Amino acid sequence: MTFQNISVVGAGTMGNGIAQVFAQNGFKVSLYDHFPEVLPKAVATIEKNLSRLVSKEKLRTDQAQAALINIQTHTDLAAAVAQADLVVEAAIEDEGQKKALFQTLDQQAPSHAILASNTSSILIGRLEAATHRKGQLIGMHFFNPVPMMRLVEVIRTPHTQQSVFDAVFGLAQTLGKVPVEVNDAPGFVANRVLMPMINEAANTWNAGVAGIAEIDTVMQLGMAHPMGPLRLADFIGLDVCVAILEVLQTELQNDHYAPAPILLQLLAAGDLGQKSGRGFYDYSQDPKNPTPRNLR
Ligand code: NAD
Numbered sequence: 001m002t003f004q005n006i007s008v009v010g011a012g013t014m015g016n017g018i019a020q021v022f023a024q025n026g027f028k029v030s031l032y033d034h035f036p037e038v039l040p041k042a043v044a045t046i047e048k049n050l051s052r053l054v055s056k057e058k059l060r061t062d063q064a065q066a067a068l069i070n071i072q073t074h075t076d077l078a079a080a081v082a083q084a085d086l087v088v089e090a091a092i093e094d095e096g097q098k099k100a101l102f103q104t105l106d107q108q109a110p111s112h113a114i115l116a117s118n119t120s121s122i123l124i125g126r127l128e129a130a131t132h133r134k135g136q137l138i139g140m141h142f143f144n145p146v147p148m149m150r151l152v153e154v155i156r157t158p159h160t161q162q163s164v165f166d167a168v169f170g171l172a173q174t175l176g177k178v179p180v181e182v183n184d185a186p187g188f189v190a191n192r193v194l195m196p197m198i199n200e201a202a203n204t205w206n207a208g209v210a211g212i213a214e215i216d217t218v219m220q221l222g223m224a225h226p227m228g229p230l231r232l233a234d235f236i237g238l239d240v241c242v243a244i245l246e247v248l249q250t251e252l253q254n255d256h257y258a259p260a261p262i263l264l265q266l267l268a269a270g271d272l273g274q275k276s277g278r279g280f281y282d283y284s285q286d287p288k289n290p291t292p293r294n295l296r
Contacts, residue, residue, distance in 0.1 A: 003167070004027065004028060005028045005030065006029050006087075008022070008029060008031050009091055010032075011031050011032070011041075012033070014142060014146060016043075017049075017142065017144070017147055018142055019071055020046045020067065020071075021142075022070075024067045025174060026070070029072070030074055030080045030084070031043075031074065032076075032080035039075070043071065046067075046068070049147060050067055077108060082109075082110070086114045086168075087113055088118055089105070089117045093120055093122065093240055093247075095126060099126065102117075102137075106133055113136070114168065116138050118139075118141055120243075121191050121248065122247055123157075124138065124139045124160075125157045125158070125159075135161040139153065151177065152172040152175075153180055153188050156182075158184070186252055187244060187247065191244050196256070198230075198236075200229075201228070202259075202263050205230070205295075212280050212292040215229070231290075233280065234283075237273050237275055238263055238273045239267055241259070278293065280295070281293060
């Protein structure tokens with residue numbers, strides 16, 4: 001099983017990073033988003049990230065140019081996946097929408113293509129059941145920011161063919177990543193462990209135990225975490241965090257995973273974290289040193 005053409009479906013935070021990493025490694029990438037206005041922003045982000053690598057002398061100018069040439073954007077899904085050997089779906093974290101998307105991908109991608117999802121929490125088996133290609137579905141869960149983070153959870157369903165698993169596992173290694181084999185379960189490993197911590201930090205804030213900066217400082221200095229949990233929630237996206245917690249709550253039938261009130265409140269206000277400029281922190285002055293907001 002060899003890969004040349006990779007289609008990335010969804011060009012948001014994760015999709016543009018996934019496209020960049022494949023393009024930097026010589027793959028032809030077709031990048032699609034349901035909302036066409038997202039595509040120029042995604043390409044601008046990739047350009048900025050490649051330029052940063054060049055200025056840090058981690059990439060030569062000709063390599064950055066070659067990576068950009070490898071990426072083609074598409075506003076038509078059928079065209080975007082027509083040549084695909086592998087489709088990596090990185091659209092919104094919503095089971096209904098992902099199932100509908102996989103149904104379409106099943107119809108439009110070549111029969112040999114492997115369909116992968118970058119979902120954070122939704123069972124790959126559910127997406128597989130929406131298609132007629134049992135055995136060719138897999139989870140390829142990258143981490144944010146994709147060009148920097150080395151881990152990829154490679155998630156197999158009970159049907160995933162061994163050859164498909166081996167090919168995707170090897171592909172992640174070709175990208176310079178460290179793949180880890182994981183079985184299909186809500187939240188897999190990463191988010192089953194991480195999200196309860198983020199939620200507990202938010203519940204701790206709701207309970208008035210400490211402020212935003214104080215909770216983050218405790219976890220950074222006390223636990224040697226590079227980033228506090230509330231800052232990390234902003235970085236991931238509060239919409240993504242709530243969606244994952246709701247999957248864990250429903251699938252594991254445990255209300256302990258119910259999203260904290262402050263997460264729901266920020267989500268309702270459209271404050272999604274870093275990507276929307278506001279979440280637990282305000283990013284409008286200095287995005288690298290955001291200010292904790294006064295939310296009480
Ligand atoms: P995002 O909101 O930044 O991007 C999602 C993109 O999908 C948007 O550009 C949106 O326009 C597009 N989209 C929505 N519906 C679509 C459709 N039907 N077809 C194609 N595109 C569609 O979200 P994100 O953070 O990039 O998350 C994408 C996926 O990756 C989710 O499943 C999420 O759980 C997962 N993920 C996120 C992170 C993270 O830290 N943000 C980490 C790992 C995995």
